[in-house]
Amino acid sequence: MDPVIKVTDLRKNYGGLRAVNGVDFEIGRGECFGLLGPNGAGKTTTVKMLTCALPLSGGDITVEGMSVNKDPRGIKYILGVCPQEVNLDPDFSVLKNLLVYSRYFDIPYSEARKRAVELIDRFHLHDKLERPIEDLSGGLKKRLLLARALINRPRVLILDEPTTGLDPQSRRQIWDEVRGMKSNGLTTLLTTHYIEEAELLCDRLVIVDAGKIVEQGTPQELILKHLDGKGNLEDVFLKLTGRNLRDE
Ligand SMILES: Nc1ncnc2c1ncn2[C@@H]1O[C@H](COP(=O)(O)OP(=O)(O)O)[C@@H](O)[C@H]1O
Numbered sequence: 001m002d003p004v005i006k007v008t009d010l011r012k013n014y015g016g017l018r019a020v021n022g023v024d025f026e027i028g029r030g031e032c033f034g035l036l037g038p039n040g041a042g043k044t045t046t047v048k049m050l051t052c053a054l055p056l057s058g059g060d061i062t063v064e065g066m067s068v069n070k071d072p073r074g075i076k077y078i079l080g081v082c083p084q085e086v087n088l089d090p091d092f093s094v095l096k097n098l099l100v101y102s103r104y105f106d107i108p109y110s111e112a113r114k115r116a117v118e119l120i121d122r123f124h125l126h127d128k129l130e131r132p133i134e135d136l137s138g139g140l141k142k143r144l145l146l147a148r149a150l151i152n153r154p155r156v157l158i159l160d161e162p163t164t165g166l167d168p169q170s171r172r173q174i175w176d177e178v179r180g181m182k183s184n185g186l187t188t189l190l191t192t193h194y195i196e197e198a199e200l201l202c203d204r205l206v207i208v209d210a211g212k213i214v215e216q217g218t219p220q221e222l223i224l225k226h227l228d229g230k231g232n233l234e235d236v237f238l239k240l241t242g243r244n245l246r247d248e
Pocket residue numbers: 014017019037038039040041042043044045046
């Protein structure tokens with residue numbers, strides 16, 4: 001079957017820095033695919049190119065057969081994007097943030113409002129409906145970002161470090177949501193530097209470091225291949241790079 005996302009020899013240079021330096025991977029329908037790597041590995045840069053927010057220095061990305069170089073509008077239409085940085089609009093309430101965002105997708109107002117209220121309920125934000133963003137904790141802001149990413153009923157979900165900086169309870173809530181969407185068959189790309197998150201959520205993943213893919217496979221395959229099945233992805237990363245992912 002054709003991959004939903006196909007990344008071919010992807011490159012991004014910032015001046016002399018090769019932030020993404022020849023990356024290839026494919027994501028199949030219904031897969032939760034991970035980019036696991038330390039800060040500075042090039043995960044967000046990859047996500048920004050995939051979501052048509054940053055031009056490529058080289059290579060190509062296709063989503064459902066559409067190229068980011070040729071059909072960014074078509075791609076944006078079917079993606080749900082939860083960015084690493086919390087880019088909610090501080091001038092608007094929780095509800096208004098979802099409604100304003102829905103305009104990018106030409107969703108009629110009555111439909112957008114219905115979807116927004118449903119998402120606010122689902123993500124347990126109903127008592128914050130009319131509150132400004134500054135009233136939300138870090139965990140609630142991340143939940144709202146995830147809700148916002150679903151307003152256009154995306155075919156592919158992109159989650160850039162969805163739980164970074166969250167307390168364990170908020171992290172668990174996000175994990176539950178992602179697992180729920182996964183069981184509904186939503187194709188997902190997730191970036192993380194948390195081993196537990198990658199092991200728990202990803203069907204397949206690539207380990208990235210300094211703009212390159214170091215290794216790829218299912219978590220079990222990698223642990224079997226590099227550690228005879230004894231250890232976790234953190235030990236795999238240590239073995240492959242000589243560094244500890246937790247220290248990064
Ligand atoms: N706008 C930018 N200008 C220059 N360098 C950048 C820019 N954005 C990211 N970088 C650099 O590119 C590398 C990859 O960053 P990033 O993609 O954010 O990694 P990650 O998301 O894995 O932490 C880092 O060295 C970072 O400092």
